[in-house]
Amino acid sequence: GNSVTQMEGPVTLSEEAFLTINCTYTATGYPSLFWYVQYPGEGLQLLLKATKADDKGSNKGFEATYRKETTSFHLEKGSVQVSDSAVYFCAHLQRGATNKLIFGTGTLLAVQP
Amino acid sequence: SQTIHQWPATLVQPVGSPLSLECTVEGTSNPNLYWYRQAAGRGLQLLFYSVGIGQISSEVPQNLSASRPQDRQFILSSKKLLLSDSGFYLCAWRGQGVSYEQYFGPGTRLTVT
Numbered sequence: 001g002n003s004v005t006q007m008e009g010p011v012t013l014s015e016e017a018f019l020t021i022n023c024t025y026t027a028t029g030y031p032s033l034f035w036y037v038q039y040p041g042e043g044l045q046l047l048l049k050a051t052k053a054d055d056k057g058s059n060k061g062f063e064a065t066y067r068k069e070t071t072s073f074h075l076e077k078g079s080v081q082v083s084d085s086a087v088y089f090c091a092h093l094q095r096g097a098t099n100k101l102i103f104g105t106g107t108l109l110a111v112q113p
Numbered sequence: 114s115q116t117i118h119q120w121p122a123t124l125v126q127p128v129g130s131p132l133s134l135e136c137t138v139e140g141t142s143n144p145n146l147y148w149y150r151q152a153a154g155r156g157l158q159l160l161f162y163s164v165g166i167g168q169i170s171s172e173v174p175q176n177l178s179a180s181r182p183q184d185r186q187f188i189l190s191s192k193k194l195l196l197s198d199s200g201f202y203l204c205a206w207r208g209q210g211v212s213y214e215q216y217f218g219p220g221t222r223l224t225v226t
Contacts (some may be wrong), residue, residue: 043217105156
């Protein structure tokens, strides 16, 4: 069935380090892909998206490229800040009656000054 | 612009008591609406979705129910709470366009004691 697999956390980095959070998905066809971010005690915010193969989504210095060959959508940022500390969720759209999102389990990122 | 509200923000309820969580959306009409639950350390689980007034679909058998009495109002209820109902409840809406991304509310933290 449809699923999303994210790397286990927590990921702990120093400020200005390079970030990669891996995400792979299993789905029928080529679904839209999303990264959401959840700051402590808050709801989820859409961070970026890609709707077709080879698209690159970007926002706030974060990037992710839709790779259909590897069914992946890895999140990257060149230089993280303390304020990036949050839980990051990868998701894909499951088309159908619900058009629901299939989420990964989330990856906690902790950035230390 | 569209906004989504949830209340209450936090709730502590004894086992066996009733529950009512409310979600409202502003700035859009006829949205698809969703209820998710996020258990501690876990990803998001879709509970209910609605494509219109009075139209509710359940994704997972639960001790919970949902209703949509108005176009932009979505209510999550229970007659008798269980300990396992504790978690972070998130409401989301999706517009009618082709992007299919969902936008989340701030969430309600429910603790059943």
